[in-house]
Amino acid sequence: MSGDQRSRPVDDDGPPGGGDTSGRAPFLPRLYAPGPVAVPPAVLEALARPVVHHRTDDFRARFLRLRAALAEVFEAPGDDVMLLTGSGTTAFEAALIAAVPRGGHVLALRGGKFGDRWAAMARAFGYRVSEHDVPWGRTFDADGLRHRLASVGRPDAVTLVHSETSTGVLHDVAALAEAVRAHAPDALVLVDAVTSLAAAELRPRAWGLDAVVAGSQKGVMLPPGLGFAWLSERAWARGEDAGRRVPAYTLDLHRERPRQRAGDSGTTPATSLVVAADVALGLLLEEGLARRRAALDRRNRALLAAGAALGAEPFAERATPAVAAMTTPDGLAAPAVVRALAARGVRIAGGQDHLAPRLLRPSLLGHGDDHDAVVLAAALEGAWRDLGRAVPHGSAVSAAMAVLGS
Amino acid sequence: MSGDQRSRPVDDDGPPGGGDTSGRAPFLPRLYAPGPVAVPPAVLEALARPVVHHRTDDFRARFLRLRAALAEVFEAPGDDVMLLTGSGTTAFEAALIAAVPRGGHVLALRGGKFGDRWAAMARAFGYRVSEHDVPWGRTFDADGLRHRLASVGRPDAVTLVHSETSTGVLHDVAALAEAVRAHAPDALVLVDAVTSLAAAELRPRAWGLDAVVAGSQKGVMLPPGLGFAWLSERAWARGEDAGRRVPAYTLDLHRERPRQRAGDSGTTPATSLVVAADVALGLLLEEGLARRRAALDRRNRALLAAGAALGAEPFAERATPAVAAMTTPDGLAAPAVVRALAARGVRIAGGQDHLAPRLLRPSLLGHGDDHDAVVLAAALEGAWRDLGRAVPHGSAVSAAMAVLGS
Numbered sequence: 001m002s003g004d005q006r007s008r009p010v011d012d013d014g015p016p017g018g019g020d021t022s023g024r025a026p027f028l029p030r031l032y033a034p035g036p037v038a039v040p041p042a043v044l045e046a047l048a049r050p051v052v053h054h055r056t057d058d059f060r061a062r063f064l065r066l067r068a069a070l071a072e073v074f075e076a077p078g079d080d081v082m083l084l085t086g087s088g089t090t091a092f093e094a095a096l097i098a099a100v101p102r103g104g105h106v107l108a109l110r111g112g113k114f115g116d117r118w119a120a121m122a123r124a125f126g127y128r129v130s131e132h133d134v135p136w137g138r139t140f141d142a143d144g145l146r147h148r149l150a151s152v153g154r155p156d157a158v159t160l161v162h163s164e165t166s167t168g169v170l171h172d173v174a175a176l177a178e179a180v181r182a183h184a185p186d187a188l189v190l191v192d193a194v195t196s197l198a199a200a201e202l203r204p205r206a207w208g209l210d211a212v213v214a215g216s217q218k219g220v221m222l223p224p225g226l227g228f229a230w231l232s233e234r235a236w237a238r239g240e241d242a243g244r245r246v247p248a249y250t251l252d253l254h255r256e257r258p259r260q261r262a263g264d265s266g267t268t269p270a271t272s273l274v275v276a277a278d279v280a281l282g283l284l285l286e287e288g289l290a291r292r293r294a295a296l297d298r299r300n301r302a303l304l305a306a307g308a309a310l311g312a313e314p315f316a317e318r319a320t321p322a323v324a325a326m327t328t329p330d331g332l333a334a335p336a337v338v339r340a341l342a343a344r345g346v347r348i349a350g351g352q353d354h355l356a357p358r359l360l361r362p363s364l365l366g367h368g369d370d371h372d373a374v375v376l377a378a379a380l381e382g383a384w385r386d387l388g389r390a391v392p393h394g395s396a397v398s399a400a401m402a403v404l405g406s
Numbered sequence: 407m408s409g410d411q412r413s414r415p416v417d418d419d420g421p422p423g424g425g426d427t428s429g430r431a432p433f434l435p436r437l438y439a440p441g442p443v444a445v446p447p448a449v450l451e452a453l454a455r456p457v458v459h460h461r462t463d464d465f466r467a468r469f470l471r472l473r474a475a476l477a478e479v480f481e482a483p484g485d486d487v488m489l490l491t492g493s494g495t496t497a498f499e500a501a502l503i504a505a506v507p508r509g510g511h512v513l514a515l516r517g518g519k520f521g522d523r524w525a526a527m528a529r530a531f532g533y534r535v536s537e538h539d540v541p542w543g544r545t546f547d548a549d550g551l552r553h554r555l556a557s558v559g560r561p562d563a564v565t566l567v568h569s570e571t572s573t574g575v576l577h578d579v580a581a582l583a584e585a586v587r588a589h590a591p592d593a594l595v596l597v598d599a600v601t602s603l604a605a606a607e608l609r610p611r612a613w614g615l616d617a618v619v620a621g622s623q624k625g626v627m628l629p630p631g632l633g634f635a636w637l638s639e640r641a642w643a644r645g646e647d648a649g650r651r652v653p654a655y656t657l658d659l660h661r662e663r664p665r666q667r668a669g670d671s672g673t674t675p676a677t678s679l680v681v682a683a684d685v686a687l688g689l690l691l692e693e694g695l696a697r698r699r700a701a702l703d704r705r706n707r708a709l710l711a712a713g714a715a716l717g718a719e720p721f722a723e724r725a726t727p728a729v730a731a732m733t734t735p736d737g738l739a740a741p742a743v744v745r746a747l748a749a750r751g752v753r754i755a756g757g758q759d760h761l762a763p764r765l766l767r768p769s770l771l772g773h774g775d776d777h778d779a780v781v782l783a784a785a786l787e788g789a790w791r792d793l794g795r796a797v798p799h800g801s802a803v804s805a806a807m808a809v810l811g812s
Contacts, residue, residue: 036457048454051442051629085492089673090656121655223457225676249527250496267493270631
């Protein structure tokens with residue numbers, strides 16, 4: 001994490017058992033959650049520029065450049081990636097109702113909180129929803145999906161989560177999409193890539209996907225406030241008849257598509273975030289997607305190794321590079337670890353719902369370098385010691401550094 | 407406009423007839439449109455702060471402070487003002503579907519582009535829509551509304567625009583709401599206050615309104631990206647039955663209400679904009695709403711006087727303080743004036759739709775002071791001269807200064 005993230009000491013509660021009164025220097029804040037993430041200084045600088053008007057040639061040029069960059073990051077150069085003001089959830093909503101006619105049948109794959117969300121959302125919009133579940137932490141396998149498809153009939157759409165942030169699992173979207181294509185060729189494959197975009201390999205065209213959505217506050221290293229949605233041509237066509245769609249206004253992608261192609265939008269976009277996105281995507285493409293993904297994977301493996309050295313087991317059957325989900329050792333409560341880390345300036349995510357007692361979810365998805373993995377490993381060691389565990393100094397850090405290879 | 411707005415020369419096309427080649431110094435950019443508006447330096451600084459996580463005590467405290475400030479600005483202290491990621495249109499959409507059950511009858515008052523928009527939106531969501539129109543630039547009168555109400559039966563809701571940005575008219579919401587109350591007491595009164603919030607007097611409770619919506623990029627002086635919605639208790643109650651509502655997910659205010667009361671939200675909010683909003687609303691309340699409104703009214707009257715000195719007639723029957731809509735003199739094309747101003751660094755809005763050929767819409771709704779009215783008057787004079795009109799130096803400026811009283 002860069003220097004700009006350390007502008008003031010944390011004003012959180014002290015750590016259990018003393019905190020700053022122990023004589024330790026106050027810590028500076030570091031954001032190591034799987035979103036919102038730390039963003040590059042140049043992106044913060046862009047946010048602070050004077051507000052610009054969106055109905056100007058200068059803004060349209062920026063908007064079109066951003067669209068082109070987004071299509072690169074989505075690995076669908078030249079395609080429309082729609083920009084929405086909102087979150088990744090907003091983008092999923094817009095894509096779902098743009099592609100799946102009213103009353104359609106949606107098969108939702110659920111293996112975590114976000115899998116659950118897309119099922120709940122589809123129900124809220126009146127779709128008929130079937131589920132295919134795996135326990136949180138496990139991956140879906142293509143055979144299981146084939147069996148489920150055989151039993152549910154022919155769904156109009158299947159919702160998948162690529163990187164399930166609640167469990168740290170990277171699901172094999174390529175294999176799952178192939179299974180859908182083979183057994184329900186007309187079913188649209190709608191993919192939540194909120195934390196996988198720019199973090200894990202994702203090939204919408206080669207894998208035959210029909211919608212890919214993401215949000216700004218994750219792998220593309222922006223503040224929250226923008227959602228992105230790519231649709232396949234057949235998904236656009238499937239939703240072409242407005243009379244058969246779930247009604248929408250601001251989130252109507254069909255209405256927006258020609259406007260955004262012209263660098264415009266139906267309502268005022270979040271101009272400051274658009275300007276910052278233009279900067280952020282430029283930086284990302286300059287670094288290169290392959291290089292960036294490799295770095296995130298390396299850092300995430302280093303975090304998992306640091307956890308393992310402390311007796312925290314990797315939770316995910318197949319780990320996403322976006323978050324290092326790990327289960328605390330017996331007797332160590334995850335919320336206490338999260339608080340002890342916060343007292344050391346380090347903000348990570350804990351577990352959600354039934355995983356809250358034991359799951360930790362540190363993440364280096366944001367702006368940072370390999371040294372941030374070292375910092376996080378050191379902070380984990382420190383938190384363990386704060387909570388009364390005897391941990392040799394440097395044990396987690398050594399494990400992390402061995403993975404980093406530096 | 408403050409110094410931070412003048413960071414670099416404009417890179418627009420030169421003015422008709424020479425521009426910088428005339429030997430004039432290059433101009434610095436100034437944003438004088440009725441939204442997005444120039445924002446205070448402290449707000450830009452807040453946007454540039456390191457990204458914070460929303461599931462933290464610090465963020466929740468900020469969010470709750472912002473809610474309290476918003477309720478003050480909405481003149482409904484202690485009430486829920488819902489925060490949305492999006493625009494004023496997003497907020498209108500959320501309020502409409504939260505309050506008016508599916509298939510309800512909506513009477514839309516249309517006297518400009520935004521009046522049209524709410525009618526179109528209600529239709530998109532399947533409501534039965536009746537209209538009550540006045541020509542663009544004219545106000546609705548309570549008698550006309552009474553007659554219309556007598557003919558359309560009992561609508562479930564009436565949509566009103568307080569400050570119609572496309573025409574510069576401030577409609578008399580108090581009188582119109584009273585007419586609705588008298589003749590259709592069950593009809594909800596839904597008010598677009600996008601450019602009137604913090605600019606014109608607006609009393610949701612005293613005037614018996616049922617929804618008031620606004621956006622961030624106007625009178626509260628933030629970048630675009632947030633929408634705000636206040637509902638009356640009877641509007642909340644009217645939409646209580648989820649089964650009778652138009653389906654929604656991210657824009658479901660009923661689902662959001664208890665969360666936002668706790669400083670939380672269903673999906674990740676635009677945290678950087680929320681932090682900036684906390685700063686912006688603080689500044690606004692420190693200045694004081696009454697003082698701010700008086701200043702905007704004074705500056706807007708000064709702009710109208712400057713225009714009149716140049717032969718541009720006020721367009722609005724009853725002027726909003728948010729924008730100085732004026733019609734160019736015969737033979738002077740408004741788009742040419744907009745371009746000539748742009749070449750002088752000054753960005754104003756022109757007319758929309760059929761008003762494009764003759765309407766100018768300069769605005770001092772954003773961060774600025776009385777001197778900005780002088781600058782804008784000077785720029786208008788200059789644009790007139792650029793377009794071949796013989797205008798004595800200082801004629802528009804003198805008229806503006808006489809109104810400003812300085």
